[in-house]
Amino acid sequence: MSATNNAMQDIITSANKGQFQVTPEAGDELITIFQEYADYLDARLNDIQVVKNRTPLGDSPAGQAIAEFNQQVAAGGEDSFEDAILQSSKQVPQVIEAIKRGIALYQETDEGNAAGFGNRT
Template structure:
């Protein structure tokens, strides 16, 4: 197994879990159920933007290497492995490496916006609580 194939197989499960977590933040924010303190929210934004600008670019590069038909000869086993590698990289079943990477790239701006909304919601609640406390004095 080539190094990019190992990387893809190892990374796919983690990327799928990341995608699900990101979708959870987006959904919770859309339903008004996500609030986050500014310091924590800004750190999350930095992490997701770094993920998009660094990790996803590296992963996409690995994916292009994986999509290149693996030269394993004309034996049936070699052909089967080469076909499998290409299918893992660019299959059309909604679970391919390429489709997962594309989905993550689309989700990062959405999750960043959801976190920004969560910061605003947190601040609104915090200010409301401060006003309520001030009114009790």
């Protein structure tokens, strides 16, 4: 998940620098993918609430250890699955806006190239 977060941040950073361009068709497809990803993340946050409540696995030492482990992985701080999901959730709207800027830059460049080509004849 951290690789996905890093990739999203790279798109955001590149778009902010004017270094990201994408065709409208590909951009629209990417936007759809990231919107679906946002839905997926919301569902996982709901799932995590169950694990955060400490999975009832019995009183045995193994059951207690696994329940504790699950709880820590789910919501144990900045290295937890919950934190990674929250980071992704914050980035999805930003990456969608970055893609929109990438589409606009592509169209601007494309129109400029077309106008320049028309002036050569």
